Amino acid sequence: MKRLPGRDSTILAVATFSSNETMEIASNHFINCHAEMLPHHTGVLPYVFGRFHADQFSDALWAGMAMAQPAHLARAREKRRSEYLAGRICARSALALHGVHDFPLLSGTSGAPQWPPGMVGSITHNTRYAAAIACPARTIRGIGIDIETPLLPDAVKAVMDMTLSPPEVACLLAAAGGGWSSEGLFTAAFSAKESFFKAAYQEVGSHFYFEAVEIFRVDPARGLIGLRCTRTLSAHLTQGQEHWAHFAQPLPAAIFTAVALPAPASPPG
Numbered sequence: 001m002k003r004l005p006g007r008d009s010t011i012l013a014v015a016t017f018s019s020n021e022t023m024e025i026a027s028n029h030f031i032n033c034h035a036e037m038l039p040h041h042t043g044v045l046p047y048v049f050g051r052f053h054a055d056q057f058s059d060a061l062w063a064g065m066a067m068a069q070p071a072h073l074a075r076a077r078e079k080r081r082s083e084y085l086a087g088r089i090c091a092r093s094a095l096a097l098h099g100v101h102d103f104p105l106l107s108g109t110s111g112a113p114q115w116p117p118g119m120v121g122s123i124t125h126n127t128r129y130a131a132a133i134a135c136p137a138r139t140i141r142g143i144g145i146d147i148e149t150p151l152l153p154d155a156v157k158a159v160m161d162m163t164l165s166p167p168e169v170a171c172l173l174a175a176a177g178g179g180w181s182s183e184g185l186f187t188a189a190f191s192a193k194e195s196f197f198k199a200a201y202q203e204v205g206s207h208f209y210f211e212a213v214e215i216f217r218v219d220p221a222r223g224l225i226g227l228r229c230t231r232t233l234s235a236h237l238t239q240g241q242e243h244w245a246h247f248a249q250p251l252p253a254a255i256f257t258a259v260a261l262p263a264p265a266s267p268p269g
Contacts, residue, residue: 030056031086031130033093038133038246038258045260046097047133047145048090049250054127057082065089070107083130087123090132094121098134112201122198129254141236142261144198147254148191151183163190163210175218184249189215191257192225192245199259204233216242223248227259237261 027033033050057078062069067088073081091105091113100116108114115121121134122145135143151159160169164186172189176182193210201207212233217226225245232238247257 029053030061030082031089033090035093035097038260045133045135045140045143046094047131047258048093048097049129049131049256050086050090050093051129052082052086052089052125054079054082057085061085065092066102067092068104072107079127083125083127086130087125087132090130091121091123091134094132094134095119098136100134110201120202122195124198126254129251131256133258135260140260142199142202143258144195144200144260145256145258146191146194146198147256148187148194149253150249150255151187151190153183156183156186159186159190163193165211165214168215171215171218175220178220180220180249184255185218185220187255188225188247188249188257189218191255192227192247192259195245195257195259196227196243199261200233200237203236203261208233213243225257 031050031052033048035046035048037044038047059069059081062085065085067085069081070084073084076084088105095101095103095105095116098119100119103116106114113121113123115134118137119134120137120140120143121132122143123132124130124145124147126147126149129147131145131147133143133145164172168189172185173182176185180188192215193213196213197208212230213227214230215225216228217224219225223246225247227243227245229237229239229241243259243261245257245259247255249255
């Protein structure tokens with residue numbers, strides 16, 4: 001293991017590791033992060049997953065991390081500032097895994113992170129966990145990850161009405177079981193569409209709605225959700241094209257999904 005120069009020794013360590021290992025890469029009183037591998041047909045992709053403690057946040061952490069707090073957060077609630085910082089710490093760690101250091105990861109006019117030239121990436125968080133991934137653009141055209149807190153039963157209908165068609169609901173209900181409740185799968189479905197949006201936005205460059213992709217298959221045993229484009233979004237994302245979202249519940253309070261473009265035409269493996 002090699003520690004990065006010029007930083008607090010508790011922050012950011014980089015090493016080579018295999019697809020079935022995790023590695024701690026950042027640790028302090030505010031956040032503890034580790035690197036894991038996301039399976040993909042292009043090869044395993046490293047991402048960073050962290051547990052943060054909002055009650056341990058203070059504005060002094062920005063300086064301690066050698067990071068500048070963005071001006072647009074000056075009047076934000078402390079909860080929002082802590083979530084943003086946790087995501088940016090994970091993103092800095094994800095870039096460091098590719099040898100990119102001290103890059104000021106700013107937000108564009110849309111709010112999306114502006115990744116270094118030649119890189120694509122994604123950041124996500126809920127109230128406890130944050131994650132980030134960065135990939136070379138030569139191998140991955142777009143990447144999206146998302147963390148969601150599992151839906152409570154009384155919230156499922158609202159999500160169904162907002163994001164899912166009746167055939168999609170039937171597909172999800174048929175797949176429930178084997179360790180996944182219907183609430184868990186509905187959360188994963190919402191999250192998978194969020195991940196697809198993030199991955200595709202890097203190419204499409206404009207917002208689109210949940211019905212732009214439809215769920216046509218759910219495989220809980222393999223952690224896969226099949227997504228099909230219902231309309232053409234760009235020259236490389238055409239109507240009828242199929243993509244695959246990986247989904248998992250690594251912790252009780254976190255359902256995680258990821259979409260990498262281009263995805264295979266059939267389930268990986």
